Amino acid sequence: MDATRPDRGGRERLVVIGGDAAGMSAASQARRLRDPERLEIVAFERGHFTSFSACGIPYWVGGDVAERDELIARTPEEHRARGIDLRMRTEVTEIDVAAARVRARDVDSGTESWTSYDKLVIATGARPVRPELPGMDARGVHGVQTLDDGQALLDTLATTQGRRAVVVGAGYIGVEMAEALLNRGYEVTVLNRGTEPMATLDPDMGRLVHEAMEGMGITMVNGAEVTEVLTGAGGRVRGVVAEGPEGSGRTEYPADVVVLGIGVRPETALAKAAGLPLGAHGGLLTDLAMRVRGHENIWAGGDCVEVLDLVSGSERHIALGTHANKQGQVIGTNAGGGYATFPGVVGTAVSKVCALEIARTGLREKDARRAGLQYVTVTIESSSRAGYYPGAAPMTVKMLAERRTGRLLGTQIVGREGAAKRVDVAAVALTAGMTVERMTALDLGYAPPFSPVWDPVLVAARKATAAVRAQGA
Structure with missing residues (x-):
């Protein structure tokens, strides 16, 4: 039991709160960079599982994924075998920033103890929205x-x-x-x-x-x-x-x-009680190195943080495993003595319902208005393959571009097979700050089984270019 920060013979202690994507990515990356003789890593997880894919749960429930364990990337035993002191069914109930320690409670026995840290990672995730309505806690x-x-x-x-x-x-x-x-x-x-x-x-x-x-x-x-x-x-x-x-x-x-x-909200009750800075959406605020602002030795990542939107320049809360894993890598690199940054996101997400694919990246119209941007929108109908090739399916692409400059602001795609991943082209263009006119010259792959001669994203970019020019006339 560590009531104060003891002398550990020059060995530092990294404490991680949360055993899923961001937390265990951070712990694993820090371990790769520093061996146990130099860095002790203690991780707390209140649940039964670590490093699992929450995004895969609907597909497990629906029968597309046969077994629960297929959604687990790394078990507690595998983490421990890599030199991480992972304490399952243990919930952190308090962060004492002044004394650099956390209080943890064994979920099953109720036993509590303090653990000191030299470096702290907060990866507490998000909690589902559950309205306080009559019957909401009913069975079923x-x-x-x-x-x-x-x-x-x-x-x-x-x-x-x-x-x-x-x-x-x-x-x-x-x-x-x-x-x-x-x-x-x-x-x-x-x-x-x-x-x-x-x-x-x-x-x-x-x-x-x-x-x-x-x-x-x-x-x-x-x-x-x-x-x-x-x-x-x-x-x-x-x-x-x-x-x-x-x-x-x-x-x-x-x-x-x-x-x-x-939907979900950032799980930041611990951080708020500890006096750590939260943003407008309730998520922790960090710098580019994922350090909690104003705290040199505390990092945060995953669904409990807000991230910079590279298109609007504002902070957003986006709960996605892709961000959590990347942020965990950045945190682990920095906590392990290296240097890395997480520059921000453009808000790319894909999903499906049965055969329908749904994708978006960048800003919606209301996002653009909220950011004070003037814009044009275009919507086009196209197909996933050359029209004469068997299996060609309809696809709708909507594109937003900034008025006058033509800078791409956002893209939304709804269609059948081959629709969703096309949004990645727009995501790269957004990250690069490309104009829709510049996009029309992109050298995308073409063959009749995969695309029309003019890919649907490029058709939308051409139409958006014409709309920008018309507005500037």
């Missing part, structure tokens, strides 16, 4: 943030006789869980408080997702504000109550299982 109501959550949902699906599912929320998790439940043979209703699903898209592109989901047999209800979860025998869920748009009335949706896909 599930979030899907951890592997434990996924297993609990599968257990419910295996023991529930009814086949009616309600998904609350229509963001990435919501639409992915709608597909998973559809694959499991459920009658699925999605309740969305917004005007269209996928609020990460502009409403006109979200409408395409709505129409496709309805075509797949999913009931999509927009403008639905959930007010209550109804329960029946044994406290099990039996329905969800929602108010319609503009006071259109109360509607009850029968449900044998409810899945919450409302």
